[in-house]
Amino acid sequence: MMASGGSRLVIPLGVGASAALLAGLYAGLVRAPADVVQGEVQRIMYLHVPTVLVAYLAFFVVFVGSVAYLFTRRERWDILAHASAEIGVLFTALTIAAGAIWGKPTWGAWWTWDARLTTTAILLLIYVGYLMLRAAVEDRSRGARYAAVVGILGFLDIPIIHKSVEWWRTLHQPSSLARGAIDPALLFPLLLNLAAFALLYAFLLAQRVELGRLEAEVLRRRLEE
Amino acid sequence: MSAGQVWALARKDLLTEGRSKETLNGLLFFAALVLLIFGFALGPDPARLEQAAAGVLWVAFILTGVLGLMRAFQVERENECLEGLLLYPGDRAALYLGKLVGNVVFMLALEVAVFPCFAFFYNMPIWGALPGLFLTAALGTAGFAAVGTLFAAMTMHLRAREVMFPLLLLPFVVPVLLAAVKGTEAFLRGAGRAEAFPWLTLLGLFDLVFVTVSLFAFEWVVED
Numbered sequence: 001m002m003a004s005g006g007s008r009l010v011i012p013l014g015v016g017a018s019a020a021l022l023a024g025l026y027a028g029l030v031r032a033p034a035d036v037v038q039g040e041v042q043r044i045m046y047l048h049v050p051t052v053l054v055a056y057l058a059f060f061v062v063f064v065g066s067v068a069y070l071f072t073r074r075e076r077w078d079i080l081a082h083a084s085a086e087i088g089v090l091f092t093a094l095t096i097a098a099g100a101i102w103g104k105p106t107w108g109a110w111w112t113w114d115a116r117l118t119t120t121a122i123l124l125l126i127y128v129g130y131l132m133l134r135a136a137v138e139d140r141s142r143g144a145r146y147a148a149v150v151g152i153l154g155f156l157d158i159p160i161i162h163k164s165v166e167w168w169r170t171l172h173q174p175s176s177l178a179r180g181a182i183d184p185a186l187l188f189p190l191l192l193n194l195a196a197f198a199l200l201y202a203f204l205l206a207q208r209v210e211l212g213r214l215e216a217e218v219l220r221r222r223l224e225e
Numbered sequence: 226m227s228a229g230q231v232w233a234l235a236r237k238d239l240l241t242e243g244r245s246k247e248t249l250n251g252l253l254f255f256a257a258l259v260l261l262i263f264g265f266a267l268g269p270d271p272a273r274l275e276q277a278a279a280g281v282l283w284v285a286f287i288l289t290g291v292l293g294l295m296r297a298f299q300v301e302r303e304n305e306c307l308e309g310l311l312l313y314p315g316d317r318a319a320l321y322l323g324k325l326v327g328n329v330v331f332m333l334a335l336e337v338a339v340f341p342c343f344a345f346f347y348n349m350p351i352w353g354a355l356p357g358l359f360l361t362a363a364l365g366t367a368g369f370a371a372v373g374t375l376f377a378a379m380t381m382h383l384r385a386r387e388v389m390f391p392l393l394l395l396p397f398v399v400p401v402l403l404a405a406v407k408g409t410e411a412f413l414r415g416a417g418r419a420e421a422f423p424w425l426t427l428l429g430l431f432d433l434v435f436v437t438v439s440l441f442a443f444e445w446v447v448e449d
Contacts, residue, residue, distance in 0.1 A: 070445055125396035133393060136383050146379050149442045150393065153372065156438060157397055160431055164400035167423065168407065 010210065013203035020196035027189035035186070044102040046189055050197035052095040052120065058088030058201060059127065059155055066151035069144060075216055076209075078144040081151055083208035085130050087201060092124045115166040122161050126154045140219070230315050234323025238297065239330055248296045249335065252289045256339045259285040260346050271348065278347045279409040283402055285339060286362070287369065290332055291391050294373045297328055298381040307378075311447060321374065321443035325436070328370045329363075336362050349413060357412035357421060364428035365405035371435040372397050379446050404428045 028046030035042035065081030068074075099117060100110040111117070130150045137143035182190070242248060263281040267273055301307040310320060340358065344351045351358060373394055380390045404424040411421035 122396050122399050129389075129393040129396060133380075133389060136380075136385050136389050145445050145448070149375070149379065149445055153375075153397065153435070153438060153442065156434060157400070160400045160427070160434065164403045164427055167427075168403050 009206045010203065013199060013206055017196065017199035017203045020192070020199050024189065024193035024196040027192050032189045033185055038106060041102060041105050044098050045186075046193045048095060048098040048102060049190060050194045051091045051098065053194060054197045054201045055088050055091035055095055055120075055123070056158075057198070058084045058091060058205075059123070059158070061205075062088060062127075062130075062151045063155035066148035069148045070152075075144070076213070078148065079209055079212035079216065080205075081148065082134060083205055083212055085127050085147075085151065086208060087204050089124060089127045089131065090204075091197075091201070092120060092127070096120055096124065113169055115162070115169060118165045118169075119158075119162045122165075123154075123158065126150075126157065130154060227319070230319040231322045231326060234310070234320060235326035235330065238324070238327035241300070242331060248293065249331070252293055252296075252335055253338055255292065256285045256289045256335065257342045259288055260339075260342055264346060274347055275349075278343070278349055279406045279413060281347070282339075282343050282409060283365070283406050285343075286332075286336055286366070286405075287395075287398070287402060289335060289339075290366070290369050290373065291394065293332055293335070294328060294370070294377045295387070295390055297324070297331070298377040302381050307381075307447070317444045317447060318440045320447070321378075321440055324378075325370055325374045325439075328374055329367055332366045332370060333363060336366065351413070354412040354415065357418070358409060361405055361408040361412065361421070361425065361428070364425060364432060365401050365408075368401040368428055368431040368435060369398050371432060371439055375439040375442055375446065378443065400431055401428065404431070 024046065029043055032043070032046075034040050061084040062081045065077045065084060069077035069081060096117070099120075103112060103117075104110050130147055133150060134143050134147045137146055260281060263277070263284070264274065267277055267281075298307075301310075311317075337359075340351055340355075343349060376390060376394050376397075380386045380393065383389055404427040408421045408424040408428070411424070
C-alpha cells in the first residue's frame with residue numbers, strides 16, 4: 001500500500017508541502033500580528049507547535065506499523081515504521097531546538113526541567129535508541145522484530161512518562177490550542193503551518209518508504225545472486 | 226503457563242546465584258561505591274546530602290540493576306542456556322515471568338542490603354519508614370525489571386550490548402525513577418502515605434502495563 005503507491009505520491013506531496021510551507025511562513029512571520037505579551041518571539045509557535053504535533057503523529061505511525069508488522073510479518077509495515085521513526089526523531093529534535101530558542105528570551109534559559117520539555121527529550125532518547133537498535137542488529141528480520149517491540153513499548157510509555165513528569169514539575173504554559181485561548185488572527189496561521197508540516201511529513205515519509213523499499217529490493221537481489 | 230513452571234525457572238536462577246554469590250557480592254560493593262561517589266561529588270554538606278539522598282539511592286539501584294540484568298543474561302548466553310530452555314515444552318510467557326521473578330528477587334535482596342549502607346553514609350532515619358521504603362523499592366524494581374528483562378533478552382546477542390542495553394532501557398524507566406524517588410522521599414520525610422500514594426499508584430500502573438505487554442512481546446523476541 002504505502003510502499004507501492006509511495007513513488008507516485010512523492011512529487012505532488014513535495015510540491016504541495018513546499019507551497020504550504022511558504023504560505024505558512026508568510027502567514028506566520030509577516031501577516032500575523034505580534035503577540036501582545038511575548039512580542040515577536042512568539043512567532044516561533046508557528047514552527048514549534050506543528051513540529052511537535054507531527055512528531056507525535058510520526059510516533060503513532062511507528063506504533064501502528066510495528067503492531068501491523070508483528071501480526072502480518074509483511075516487510076512494508078516495518079519499512080513504514082522505520083521511516084516514520086526517523087522523521088519523528090528529526091521533528092522531535094526540531095521541536096526541542098525551536099523550544100530552546102523561544103525559551104531563552106522568555107524563560108531566561110535554553111533549557112528548563114519543565115514537564116513537556118522533559119517528556120519530549122525522553123521521547124527523543126527512546127526513538128534514537130530504536131534507530132540505534134535497528135543499526136546494531138545484523139539479521140534484518142530479527143532487527144525488524146526487535147524494533148517493532150521497542151516501537152510498541154515506546155508509544156505505550158508516552159502517556160506514563162508525560163503524567164509522571166507533569167506531576168514531578170511543571171512550568172510550561174498550558175497548551176493554548178487545547179484551552180481554546182487563542183485569537184483567530186493567530187489561530188489561522190498556526191493551522192496553516194500545521195497543515196504545511198503535516199504535508200512535509202507525508203512527503204518525507206513517502207520518500208523514505210520508497211527508499212526503504214529499494215534498499216530491501218537491492219538486498220533481496222544480492223541474496224539471489 | 227503454570228505457577229510451577231515460573232517458580233522452577235526463577236528458582237534455578239536464584240539457586241545458581243545463591244551458590245556462587247559471585248554477582249551478588251560484586252554488585253553490593255558496586256552499589257555502596259555509587260553511594261560513596263555521590264557523597265564525594267555532592268560534598269559533605271549534610272543538608273545537601275539529605276536533599277539528594279533519595280535520588281542517589283535510586284541511581285545506585287538503577288545502575289546496579291543494569292549490571293545485574295546484563296549479568297543474568299550473560300550467564301544464559303555463555304552456555305547457550307536460553308536456547309536449551311526454549312527447547313523445553315511450555316509457554317514462552319512462563320519463561321519471561323520466571324526470568325522476571327528471578328531478577329526481581331535478586332535485585333530486592335541486593336536493595337535490602339543496600340538500605341543499611343544508605344542509612345549509614347547519608348545519616349538517614351530509615352528504620353521507622355522501612356515498610357513504606359520496601360514497598361516503593363518492590364514496585365519500582367518490578368517496573369524496572371519488567372522492561373529490563375525483555376530488553377536484556379533482546380540485546381544479549383548484539384556485539385554492542387554493553388552500550389545498547391542501558392541506552393534502550395534508561396529512557397523507558399524514567400517514570401519509574403521519578404515516582405520511586407518521590408515515593409522514597411515522602412517516606413523518608415515521614416510525610417506518610419497520603420503523599421506517597423499517587424507515586425505508588427503510578428509505579429503500580431507502570432508495572433501492570435509493562436509486565437502485561439512484555440509477556441506478549443517476549444514471544445516475539447525469542448522466536449528464533
